[in-house]
Amino acid sequence: MRMEDIAKIANVSKAAVSLALNGKPGIGPETRDRILRIAKDSGYAARIKPAAPAKQAKTLLFLAFTNSGIVLEDFYQQPFFRELIQHTEERARSKGYSMLFSSVDMEFFERDIELVADENSGNGVILLGTNLTREQVATIAAKMPSIVVLDTLYETLPIHFVEINNIMGAHQAAVHLHDIGHREIGYVASSVRIHNFDSRKRGFKRALKELNLDLPDSRVFTVSPTVLSVQESFKEQLSAYKQASGGFPTALFCENDYIAISVMKTLAELGLNVPEDVSVIGFDNIRESIVVSPELTTIHVEKELLAITAVDLLVDSMSGDSRTSVKTVVDTLFTERLSCAAPAAVTPA
Template sequence: MKMEDIAKLAGVSKSAVSLAFSGKPGIGPETRERILKIAQENGYLPKSRATITDPSTKSLTFLVFANSGIVLEQYYQQPFFRELIHYIEEQCRSGGYSLIFTSVEMESFEQEIKAVAEEKRSDGVILLGTNLNQAQIAAIAGLLTSPLVVLDTCFETLPIHFVEINNVMGAYQAGSHLCGIGHQNIGYIASNVRIHNFEDRKRGFTAALRENGLEIAEDHVFSVAPTILSSQEALKGQLGAYLDAGHPLPTAFFCECDYIAISAIKTLVELGYRVPEDVSVIGFDNISESVIVSPELTTIHVEKERMARLAVDLLIQSIESDEDVKTKITVDTQFIERLSSRSPVKEAVNPA
């Protein structure tokens, strides 16, 4: 039996079968499971799986808990994660390792992790920690037998390797910029899904405003979905109610991620406001879409390439040495000023 035969039986393309066998993203977990089951039932052994058992083949696993928090099932298509994965793959290749993708569901947390540990498909694991809390990461580390590095979050009290963004610094940079160019009536658009990174960003932004004698008014805080690039009715409703109460629109908004910022720009435009003439908007992450949206987005640049390189290098070092001491690395951010922010001319008024 050939790969083409498996594709016909599963009702998918040959490329989908190849993705299933290699463990790479590009197909959903249900499709992957169906393909692998058909292959097993028909006695087909994928070459990619056979080579994994070859002692001379070195590989790392990129482990993701999908459909939880802001990490969607097709996380590899989300701009931030897409860029991060690209750099991880590059660094793996340069280090002589292949990269295996494993996406598991949070609903079967313990069972899935045990399966990953028992398979021993790779020499070490890079865990995407964006959407995971401290207890979950501790449980995963306790079940895995391979060296582990957690990427994109950090919990200081866990004896685990972490590589994270300096979220506090990035949001502080955004707040300092807005205060520095004269904004005093500042709004905050938060994610309605709370994760470690967003809490740190809120802390950093608040600290910058306090240093400048400002506070975020309670009614200036809005909450939206963090994974939608189009305008959002939820934000439109919140802003509409705020304006109907007779309040002037803040002259600037800080958004906890670029997704929210781009969505906010589109929502504000639909409400009749101009960005940045009437209201400035700042995001966080510097995803590729931030230079496509109009106006181009002022944002916080996250060093995704550096984070990927540090995570891979730290994991390889753990695999090839017997050191027990763990390392926690925080990567600083850079402020990127583009066209979505400017000094306030006057407080924006309701165009209606």
């Protein structure tokens, strides 16, 4: 019997028969078994070579816990996380690894962390820690020892962390607003509190204190961190502030770009122009920050560098024998665009 005959009986191509008989990759196990069975029945047994052992796939896992805080079920479509994931996958590929993605609903934390740990016992893990508490990170790391936590940091845990220098970024924003003449500066906070936002608030208040400015509670506003449209609650807060103080803050720092874009839309509904009436600064420098009008002044987060650092740290730790954990903080860059200007009272003629 010829190879063509085996191919016809097995309903495959002649090339597939050749791959099976020569033990080469390129066909599925079921197809290979069917071809070899037919070949043996036809007297080809002596000419069959054993299949080459499959190479161990090198895989990293990107793990997120969703529906808690700012990390939504479709977090991979949220601008900041979308860019972070893209850079992480590209870096893993350049290192010879494929990237698997897994998300767990926070409601099923205890149950599903066991399943994920069992299924990925041999894989290194990049954990998106944005919305996770210290206790949750510790629990996950105990079950997944080859791990790097991205986008948060808990100093007392002996785990690898890579995070943004949130304090520096917020400090840069406050200094800029002061330097261009603003004194009635407001702060727009997320209604959902995470490590990053708390650090940004500390950095902003620290800068104001150094500049002999204060941030009274009346100029701290609260909004949803994941809404790009007008927020009625923010309109009400601004209106109440105007009624109490006789005007609006001349500038607003927002804890992320989503909040900043929503703030600009809300200001427009109130008849206020950005930056002529109110300057606005965001944080993250997502791609959407240059689509809005005016383009958003923001704090640039080096998302690519965060991803590269996390992947490299994980790969190195998996291949080495060091028992010392590393905590890396990536600095921010102030990015000036068109949503900030000197307040009208001090604008040069």
